[in-house]
Amino acid sequence: MPEKTYDFKAVELKWAAEWADGSLYRTEDNSAKPKYYVLEMLPYPSGALHIGHIRNYAIGDALARHQWMRGFNVLHPMGWDAFGLPAENAAIANKTPPAEWTRMNIARMKKTHSRFAFSYDWEREVTTCDPEYYRWNQWFFLKMLERGLAYRKKALVNWCNLCATVLANEQVVDGCCWRHETNPVEQRELAQWFLKITNYADQLLDDMKLLEGGWPDRVLAMQRNWIGRSEGTEVDFQVSDADLPPVRIFTTRIDTIYGATCLIVAPEHLLAGGIADERAKAMIDARAAQGMGEVEKEGYFTGHYAINPFSKERIPVWTGNFVLMGYGTGAIMAVPGHDERDFEFCVKYELPIRPVVRPVDGGLASPVGMTQAFCEYGIVENSGKWSGETSAEARRQMTRFAEEHGCGKGAITFRLKDWGISRQRYWGTPIPVIHCPLDGAVPVPEADLPVRLPDKIQITGQGQSPLENVPEFVNVVCPKCGGAARRETDTMDTFVDSSWYFYRYCDAKNSSAPFDSAKIAHWFPIDQYIGGVEHAILHLIYSRFWTKVMRDIGIIANDEPVRKLFTQGMVIRNGEKMSKSRGNVVPADDVAEQHGADTARLFALFAAPPEKDVDWRDSGIEGIARFLSRVYRFATRNLPMATPGDGSADAAILRKLHQTLRKITEDFDSRWHFNTSIAALMELLNDLHTHEANLSAEAMSRTIEIMTLVLAPFAPYLAQELWVEQGHTGPVFKEPWPMYDEDLARDHVSEVVIQVNGKNRSKLNVKPGTERSELEQLALKDQRIIGLMEGKTPVRVVVVPDKLVNIVVR
RNA sequence: GCGGAUGUGGUGAAAUUGGUAGACACAGCAGACUUAAAAUCUGCUGGCUCGCAAGGGCCGUGCCGGUUCGAUUCCGGCCUUCCGCACCA
Numbered sequence: 001m002p003e004k005t006y007d008f009k010a011v012e013l014k015w016a017a018e019w020a021d022g023s024l025y026r027t028e029d030n031s032a033k034p035k036y037y038v039l040e041m042l043p044y045p046s047g048a049l050h051i052g053h054i055r056n057y058a059i060g061d062a063l064a065r066h067q068w069m070r071g072f073n074v075l076h077p078m079g080w081d082a083f084g085l086p087a088e089n090a091a092i093a094n095k096t097p098p099a100e101w102t103r104m105n106i107a108r109m110k111k112t113h114s115r116f117a118f119s120y121d122w123e124r125e126v127t128t129c130d131p132e133y134y135r136w137n138q139w140f141f142l143k144m145l146e147r148g149l150a151y152r153k154k155a156l157v158n159w160c161n162l163c164a165t166v167l168a169n170e171q172v173v174d175g176c177c178w179r180h181e182t183n184p185v186e187q188r189e190l191a192q193w194f195l196k197i198t199n200y201a202d203q204l205l206d207d208m209k210l211l212e213g214g215w216p217d218r219v220l221a222m223q224r225n226w227i228g229r230s231e232g233t234e235v236d237f238q239v240s241d242a243d244l245p246p247v248r249i250f251t252t253r254i255d256t257i258y259g260a261t262c263l264i265v266a267p268e269h270l271l272a273g274g275i276a277d278e279r280a281k282a283m284i285d286a287r288a289a290q291g292m293g294e295v296e297k298e299g300y301f302t303g304h305y306a307i308n309p310f311s312k313e314r315i316p317v318w319t320g321n322f323v324l325m326g327y328g329t330g331a332i333m334a335v336p337g338h339d340e341r342d343f344e345f346c347v348k349y350e351l352p353i354r355p356v357v358r359p360v361d362g363g364l365a366s367p368v369g370m371t372q373a374f375c376e377y378g379i380v381e382n383s384g385k386w387s388g389e390t391s392a393e394a395r396r397q398m399t400r401f402a403e404e405h406g407c408g409k410g411a412i413t414f415r416l417k418d419w420g421i422s423r424q425r426y427w428g429t430p431i432p433v434i435h436c437p438l439d440g441a442v443p444v445p446e447a448d449l450p451v452r453l454p455d456k457i458q459i460t461g462q463g464q465s466p467l468e469n470v471p472e473f474v475n476v477v478c479p480k481c482g483g484a485a486r487r488e489t490d491t492m493d494t495f496v497d498s499s500w501y502f503y504r505y506c507d508a509k510n511s512s513a514p515f516d517s518a519k520i521a522h523w524f525p526i527d528q529y530i531g532g533v534e535h536a537i538l539h540l541i542y543s544r545f546w547t548k549v550m551r552d553i554g555i556i557a558n559d560e561p562v563r564k565l566f567t568q569g570m571v572i573r574n575g576e577k578m579s580k581s582r583g584n585v586v587p588a589d590d591v592a593e594q595h596g597a598d599t600a601r602l603f604a605l606f607a608a609p610p611e612k613d614v615d616w617r618d619s620g621i622e623g624i625a626r627f628l629s630r631v632y633r634f635a636t637r638n639l640p641m642a643t644p645g646d647g648s649a650d651a652a653i654l655r656k657l658h659q660t661l662r663k664i665t666e667d668f669d670s671r672w673h674f675n676t677s678i679a680a681l682m683e684l685l686n687d688l689h690t691h692e693a694n695l696s697a698e699a700m701s702r703t704i705e706i707m708t709l710v711l712a713p714f715a716p717y718l719a720q721e722l723w724v725e726q727g728h729t730g731p732v733f734k735e736p737w738p739m740y741d742e743d744l745a746r747d748h749v750s751e752v753v754i755q756v757n758g759k760n761r762s763k764l765n766v767k768p769g770t771e772r773s774e775l776e777q778l779a780l781k782d783q784r785i786i787g788l789m790e791g792k793t794p795v796r797v798v799v800v801p802d803k804l805v806n807i808v809v810r
Numbered sequence: 811g812c813g814g815a816u817g818u819g820g821u822g823a824a825a826u827u828g829g830u831a832g833a834c835a836c837a838g839c840a841g842a843c844u845u846a847a848a849a850u851c852u853g854c855u856g857g858c859u860c861g862c863a864a865g866g867g868c869c870g871u872g873c874c875g876g877u878u879c880g881a882u883u884c885c886g887g888c889c890u891u892c893c894g895c896a897c898c899a
Contacts (some may be wrong), residue, residue, distance in 0.1 A: 005849090218814050218893080225813065225895050232899080251899060264899095297897075322897040332899045340811090341897050415898060536894075606835075607822060613892090620822065620836045626850095627835085633850095676824070679834035686834090689851095753830045758880045760830055798879050803829050808879045 006632035008596035008625075012717045016114060024731055025119045027075050029506075029519060036072035037523050038064050039502055041531030041539070042079045042126070045105040046086060049112045050585040051604065051616055052571035052578045058601035058714075059568055059610050059672065060530045061118045065713040066668050068119075069737035075523055076119055077505040079126030080106050083134075083428045083494045085163055085179065091427075091459045098427040099455060102129055112588050116597045117716050119733070124508040128497035129427070133504065135450030136514040137496050138432040140546075142443050143553050145433075149196045152441055156326075157420055159188040165424045166192060168493055169417055171538070193431055193490065194418040197545045201227055201414045204544055207559055214564040216611075222536045228415025233399045234329060235408035237263055237306035239271070240314055247271060247306050247317065250328030250413055253338065254402070255394035257310050258383040259356035260333035261346060264299060264320040269330050271302050272319035283321050297322050297345050308333075309407040310398070311384065320345060328413050336373065343373040356382045357391060419542065421493040426457055426466040428491030436478035436485040445479050451487070465489040498539050499546035502526060502561065513555075520556045525563045533567040540565070566672070569613040571604075578616070586616055598715035599625045605674040605714060627682055628718055631711070634688060635704045635722050649694035651748070653687060657703050658745035660684045661738055664710055678714065681707065701726075706738045750802040754779045756788055757808060764805075772799040779805040 040060040043053055064076040080102075087098035094101065106127065113120065126133060144150040158167040160177035171178045172185050197204075205227050208220050232252035239247060247263055265271050267280040267287075279300060287295065299320035306317050322341060323332055336346035337355040346353055357378040377391035386394045402408030422431065430451040432444035444451055454473045459466050467473055467489040478485035500514070506523045507515035540562075547561040570577055573584040591600040603624040608614045663680040667673050684707060688700075695703075705726055712719035712733045723732035747768055752775060754762040762784040766775065776797050779785060789809060796808040 216814095221814050222894050228895080228898065230898070249899080253899080295897080320897090322899095324898070327898050329899095334899090339899070341899075344897085413898080415895085533893080609823085612816095612823095614822080617822085617836090623835050630850095670826090673824090675822090676834080679824075682834055751830080755830085755880075758829095758878095763830080796879060798829090800829055804880090806829080806879050 006629035006718075008598065008628070008717070011721045012115070012117075012592075012597055015717050015720050016117060019117060020114065022120075022122045025076065025121050026123055027073065027077075027121045029522065031073035033071055033073040035075065035523060036067045036528075037075045037526045038067065038528045039075075039077065039505075039526050039530065041529070041535065042081050042498065042501060043109070044081045044084060044086070045102055045109055046580050047105050047108065048585070049109050049588040050571075050578055051588055051591060051600070052585075054116065054588045054591075054601055055571055055604040055610070055614075056530060056532070056568055057113075057116070057118050058604050059566070059674075060528075061601070061716075062605065062674060062713040063528060063530075063668070063672070064119050065716065065733040066737065068733055069709070069712065069735060071736065074119075075124075075505070076121060077124040077126070077508075078113070078118070078120040078122070079501055079505065080128065081494065081498050081501075082106065082127050082129035083491075083497055085165075085425065085427070087427045088425060088459050097455065097457075098459070099129065112592075115592055116588070116601060119716075124505045126501050126504045126508055128494075128501060131450045131452050132511065133501075134429040134497070136500075136504070137429040137492060138444070138449050138451055139446065139514065140500070140549070141432060141492070141496075142446060142449075144195060144549065145443050147552075149199065149549060150193060151196065152191055152193050154189055154191050155194075155420070156187045156189050157192055158185040159190075160185050163425075166190065166420060166422055168420050168495070190422075192420050192422040193433075194420050195545075197419045197542075198414060198416055200545050200548050201229065201416050202412075203548055204416075204541065205229055207544070207548075210560050211562075211565075215562075216533075216565065216567050219533065219536045219540065219565060219567060223541055226416065226537045226541065230413050230415075232411060232413065233395070233402060233408055234411040235309060235333070235402055237308065237315075237333070239317070240305045240307050242304060244271065244304070247331050248329045249331045249333050250411060251333055253335065253391075253395070254398045254408075255377075255380050255383075255386070255389075255391045256335040256338045256356055257308065257333060257398065258380075258386075259335040259337045259354045260308055260313075260315060261336060261352045261354060262315050262334045263306050263317045263331060264323050264334050264342075264345065265302070265317060265331040266323040266325040267319050267321065268325040269319065269323075271304055271317055271331075273302070280319060283319070287321055295321065297341070297348060299345060299349065309402070309405065316351075318345075318349070318351075326417065327415065338373055338375055340373045340375060354382070356380060360390070419493075419545075421496055422490040423493055424465045424489075425491055426453070426459055428494060429496060430467070431488045431490055431492055433488040434476055434478055434485045435488060436481060436483060438483060439478055439480040439485075441488075442478055442480050442485070448479075453491075465491065467491070495538055495542050499542045500550065502529075502543075503550075503556070515555075517555050517557075520558075524556065524558045525561055528564045528566065529562040530566045530568060532570060534570075536567070566611070568610045569608065572613055572615045575615070591621075595621055595625050596628070596717075598717045599628055602628065602678060602715050606678045607675070609671070609673045609675055627678075627685070628715060631681075631685060631707070632718060632722065634685065635708065636725055647696075649691040650696050650699040653691050653695060653699055653703055654744055655747070656684055656687045657706060658740045658742075661706065661710065661740035662742075662745050665737070665740060674714065681711065708732065709735055709738050752779075752802065753804040754782055754785055755804060755806040756785065758806060761785060761788055766802075768802055770801065772801060775799050775801065775805050779807065 038060055040056050064074050067074045082102050087102050090096060090101045091098045141150055158172050160167055160180060160183060162180045162183050163177060167177060167185060175184050177183050177185055211220060230252055232250055233254040234248055234250050236246040236248050249263060267283040272280045297320060299318045302317045302319055304317040305314050307314055334342040334346060336343040336353040338357055357374060358381055359378045380389050380391060380394045381387050386398060399410045430453060432449060432451045434442045434444060436442050454470045457466050457470055474487050474489060476485055476487050503515050503520055506519040510516060543561055550556045551559060573586060576582055576584055578585050599621060603621045606624055660680045664677040667677040688703060708719050708722045716733060719732050749765050750768045752764040752766055753760055754764060762782050764778055776799050792809045794807045794809050798806040
């Protein structure tokens with residue numbers, strides 16, 4: 001009987017058709033089984049899935065299938081992050097409306113999804129451009145408005161002229177637009193809607209302790225960095241020469257305040273004259289033009305003087321281009337002796353430098369003619385009654401002094417700023433507000449939601465929102481006074497959409513609420529979230545914020561959305577991240593067409609451990625295709641005649657089988673190093689080949705059956721085909737996961753290395769568990785060892801049972 | 811500058827309580843089968859070196875040092891590449 005060759009195309013087509021109705025992966029909300037919510041980040045429907053997506057989904061799918069087999073009720077949904085700029089750009093380029101372009105892309109990508117047989121419950125699909133979804137964005141916005149968490153203000157905002165829209169701080173990378181990496185953002189003053197994420201800065205930071213262990217340290221570090229909490233003191237300096245309010249500065253080093261030789265305010269600051277002042281304006285413009293990076297320090301004397309409330313010293317007020325209005329109070333005290341930037345500034349402008357802290361151990365008196373700033377903590381000196389205190393103690397006492405004397409207070413400053421969500425674009429959630437000349441910004445009544453995007457629009461990609469040109473959208477009556485009013489034409493940042501989408505999966509068709517709270521209580525938090533690290537500070541901070549807001553509104557109970565986060569590595573192509581705009585994508589359909597869907601996903605898992613970046617190269621994928629077809633051929637050929645051997649082959653294969661089972665089970669339970677799981681399966685197959693002729697029919701079929709089950713999370717098509725070939729029915733991934741037997745997995749021989757002075761010299765084969773003393777005796781009697789020792793007596797013999805014997809001689 | 815990673819054969823990688831470095835693959839070489847090729851199967855494959863051979867020796871996990879009988883693994887100090895933040899007061 002000739003071997004069957006594996007026709008992956010026929011097999012994959014057959015099962016894809018069988019599974020097309022999706023009923024296989026439907027998840028019940030009520031189940032006696034324990035719940036497990038596993039989720040991969042939803043994609044933007046850009047046109048086609050590429051191999052980077054496949055890697056992401058292959059990890060989640062292996063886990064989902066494994067958890068089914070482990071007896072969990074698994075929730076594994078998928079959706080579309082469907083609003084966004086590319087749809088508008090495509091509309092301009094192809095004259096296709098964004099809605100249609102998006103719909104087409106979703107249809108196409110969904111086809112690829114089903115080709116790969118990822119185990120999603122499509123009944124719960126969420127598409128963020130669906131009015132039934134975005135109406136709840138609007139609803140949440142109104143709730144935030146009620147609570148003062150959404151507000152509108154004129155502000156300097158980041159503007160990308162290519163996107164023709166405002167960007168959030170999180171979307172500015174190295175001073176350039178995140179979508180146009182060489183295009184510097186401009187600063188523009190516009191009236192914008194903001195969400196008060198800063199209200200939650202402390203909670204976002206504190207609750208990270210709930211995430212430790214479940215989230216990668218790297219992501220937590222990035223978030224901590226981004227939130228940028230810094231503890232210090234605000235101090236008021238009275239202006240001595242004019243009737244002006246005091247200058248409030250923020251410092252983390254109040255212990256150095258006696259060393260302040262001037263104040264420096266941002267050019268936007270009142271004392272610098274603000275935007276009205278020509279010199280200040282020039283400085284602001286120059287900085288905007290230069291971008292964010294480090295620039296030559298510039299400044300000038302404002303003509304004002306201020307009084308140091310501690311030393312009563314009168315010091316000049318300067319303005320400086322390196323002082324940022326947006327951080328702290330927009331004003332600093334310059335302590336050139338103990339701060340590098342202040343040092344540089346004061347040297348340049350020949351301002352005095354005065355040391356007021358000396359090193360704890362250095363024992364140096366005040367260094368005269370300092371050549372650099374001493375920025376560490378130390379012992380305070382030349383500082384009135386605080387001289388002699390440590391920096392830490394001085395900070396405490398001086399802050400208390402400021403509070404008692406009404407000239408300052410302890411303060412905490414965050415780098416995090418409020419989240420600007422207004423976008424002057426069409427393809428996003430309309431902000432549900434109406435501007436009335438009498439009543440101001442009036443919220444759209446809840447009953448009128450959703451505020452739908454009009455579909456007949458002209459997209460130009462220039463300047464203001466295209467919605468401005470749709471009179472039937474813009475011209476409305478004020479809900480309060482009934483007078484003529486204008487609808488807000490900005491739309492929401494798309495990161496709003498992805499801030500809560502994973503809640504919607506729990507109740508995707510609810511038309512009277514964003515979701516049923518009871519369902520959230522059942523499914524949340526997400527047990528395992530999987531996605532790219534590039535979202536560490538955008539999506540993953542916003543969605544934590546959103547969760548806390550929803551909790552405070554009272555519709556959910558969990559503090560955090562995600563218990564465990566896994567950040568898989570990127571798929572790189574020619575040294576660059578794979579993306580449509582770089583033109584280096586490897587389309588998933590091409591790989592599936594050429595090698596098969598199972599092969600594509602198995603290779604994505606085999607190429608490297610999942611957290612590592614991989615540079616995609618086709619070399620190697622043949623090996624995986626070869627492996628799968630070897631499995632198929634071996635498993636489907638006629639079973640051997642029951643040749644009653646001595647049973648040693650049976651024992652060997654059974655041992656290997658349970659070792660493989662143990663290895664793969666442990667990989668799922670720990671680091672998900674599926675590359676080694678797959679390697680273990682390859683070894684098992686190699687052993688099957690080796691022992692083939694001497695195996696009993698029973699050992700053979702048992703091994704093949706279990707191998708099929710274990711293959712199911714990684715290569716569902718092949719596993720299902722083999723499962724049926726073996727005479728079973730039903731979906732293989734709903735079978736229980738086979739448990740390994742520690743006794744059967746135990747080796748029957750231990751290879752023990754004999755070392756002399758730590759170098760391998762010989763080997764012993766012994767029974768596992770052989771006593772130390774016996775191993776020592778055997779090693780010392782070894783012919784090679786006796787030859788090497790030349791009659792010397794060992795100084796010491798180290799024995800590690802089942803591993804090695806190290807003989808130490810001098 | 812601060813924070814986080816990273817470094818092992820020609821290549822992807824493995825080795826998790828310190829105990830045989832390079833599992834499993836890719837590529838390469840040799841052989842079997844074939845009229846031939848593909849496919850498939852078998853063997854070899856870190857470097858240097860000794861030997862006709864069987865079989866040895868030395869070196870080797872970014873660099874330098876330390877701890878240890880023994881270090882890819884632990885400690886100290888450097889270096890590389892990558893990522894995040896950054897005149898943040």
